[in-house]
Amino acid sequence: MEIIEVGLCLNDGEYAVKLAEGMAREFRGLKFHLLDDLNDIDNLDIVIASRSNGNPKVVEARLDMADNIGEHEPFQICIYKDCPNLINDLLYIYFKLTGKVCRYKGDKKCRLTTVCSTYGNLKATGLSVELGKHLGRVYDRKSLYINLNPIDESSEYITHEEDGLLKLLYYLDNSIDFPVNKFITEGIELDCLNTKIINSYSYEMSEELFHRLVTKIEELGKYCFIIADVGNHFSRHIRDIISSSDYTVVMGSRNNSLIDETVCNDIKKLKNNKGFAYLFDYEDEAYGYRIADISKKIVEDCELV
16 A cells, blocks of 8 residues: 655644644554644655745645635645545645555455335435445445435435535546545445536436446445435336346335336346345334345345344
8 A cells, every 4th residue: 555645734733743743543554754844845745834934745734624725736635634535635645746656555345235115205315325324334334325306315224425426426427536535425334426406417327437446445445335315216226237137126105006016017028136225104003113124135135143
């Protein structure tokens, strides 16, 4: 693993020490140097300082999370984020400065679970999030949540940074190496790929681009499961992703049996009747038990027991 030499030159020296200790615990690819000034930084790859000085490698430490932090020179970074997400931003700025990607070395196989619904307003997003959290709590299997709906309502259930898919799709479409963790918000129970509420480019995530994304995620070596929330949007791209997924959960309602039956039969054909589960609406009194049952079946079917 490449080691990035990072300087810290902050007005608050005690906070700089704590910041270095916290980030060093999270990621072994960073080596920190505490600086009194910016006079001798030639041997450092990147410096986080209380103010910039015109040198591109000097990144200004911000106290707020303003838009486009880390996107262009002079670079800025919010130092009051939690350490994992601060590291993600730092690695992305390093990539923008050098064109190099410093990554975790991993080849963990991610099992893809798609979650869809027979029609709108069935809270398939809530199901997706709860499913990912349950896999972590009960089975210690870390999951990454990805929303592929044109309207992303996941912020009602999980906190993540609001960021569009356009840049991510550009990197994937042009086979450009990039630090995928920049586009991920790490949470306590569930990590999430960053998207905007108006997820304008979700329909452009083809099966090919999606599986390039999965490959990049697998390189992180962190996740057992990817939970892809597709709602009731069954475009050709989404159908291809469902077809290639390891498991699919369909959220339905007893009040629309004909619609449910039609959608379920179609999904079963896509899946060749393998890796499929059906769940009644969110108000079903046995909802929690069904999530537990489905989680158990996913883990067993994916041979992770």
